[in-house]
Amino acid sequence: DVKVTQSSRYLVKRTGEKVFLECVQDMDHENMFWYRQDPGLGLRLIYFSYDVKMKEKGDIPEGYSVSREKKERFSLILESASTNQTSMYLCASRQRDRGRTYNEQFFGPGTRLTVL
Amino acid sequence: KQEVTQIPAALSVPEGENLVLNCSFTDSAIYNLQWFRQDPGKGLTSLLLIQSSQREQTSGRLNASLDKSSGRSTLYIAASQPGDSATYLCAGRNTGGFKTIFGAGTRLFVKA
Numbered sequence: 001d002v003k004v005t006q007s008s009r010y011l012v013k014r015t016g017e018k019v020f021l022e023c024v025q026d027m028d029h030e031n032m033f034w035y036r037q038d039p040g041l042g043l044r045l046i047y048f049s050y051d052v053k054m055k056e057k058g059d060i061p062e063g064y065s066v067s068r069e070k071k072e073r074f075s076l077i078l079e080s081a082s083t084n085q086t087s088m089y090l091c092a093s094r095q096r097d098r099g100r101t102y103n104e105q106f107f108g109p110g111t112r113l114t115v116l
Numbered sequence: 117k118q119e120v121t122q123i124p125a126a127l128s129v130p131e132g133e134n135l136v137l138n139c140s141f142t143d144s145a146i147y148n149l150q151w152f153r154q155d156p157g158k159g160l161t162s163l164l165l166i167q168s169s170q171r172e173q174t175s176g177r178l179n180a181s182l183d184k185s186s187g188r189s190t191l192y193i194a195a196s197q198p199g200d201s202a203t204y205l206c207a208g209r210n211t212g213g214f215k216t217i218f219g220a221g222t223r224l225f226v227k228a
Contacts, residue, residue: 045216101167102148102167107159107160110158112157
């Protein structure tokens with residue numbers, strides 16, 4: 001079974017703090033994703049990494065950066081946390097597409113971040 | 117631009133009922149469609165994945181179908197149980213795209 005783990009289930013930070021959210025997957029997947037989920041807005045893609053050191057901006061990258069130094073680990077960084085970044089953050093991974101097979105996405109348990 | 121819609125937003129059924137959850141998408145270039153379950157405060161659990169070359173997939177009491185021509189996918193749950201209570205999301209990928217487009221979900225409540 002694919003396992004995607006996230007470093008914290010709950011996190012409380014202060015405005016202006018630098019915040020690191022870590023995600024690790026154990027199935028050698030090339031693709032990794034960070035989403036945030038808010039009531040009424042659904043899941044929104046923040047960043048996508050298609051391989052080590054590779055990244056693409058998603059729909060809402062402002063205020064966030066990412067790091068992918070190892071294949072199994074994808075970090076989301078909030079350089080200076082703000083109250084509007086209070087949200088549920090979900091990490092996901094997926095094996096890269098091969099030919100005409102598009103693979104399924106697997107999610108971690110989520111990190112509920114509160115910025116005070 | 118692909119849009120994925122799930123109606124109704126919420127559904128309440130008595131235990132034992134067979135039910136269908138609906139998912140509509142606007143662009144027939146959809147290449148696969150995935151159904152997820154999400155319990156409150158938790159991550160998403162993958163239930164079924166249907167490639168565009170397939171019409172349906174089954175796992176236990178769950179059956180998902182995909183009809184590209186009509187822009188619809190359905191998730192059929194047989195003999196519903198209280199443990200099935202959760203939010204169900206569908207999500208699609210277009211041909212050549214890396215993004216997955218998610219619906220807002222249907223919140224299901226199965227009454228004992």
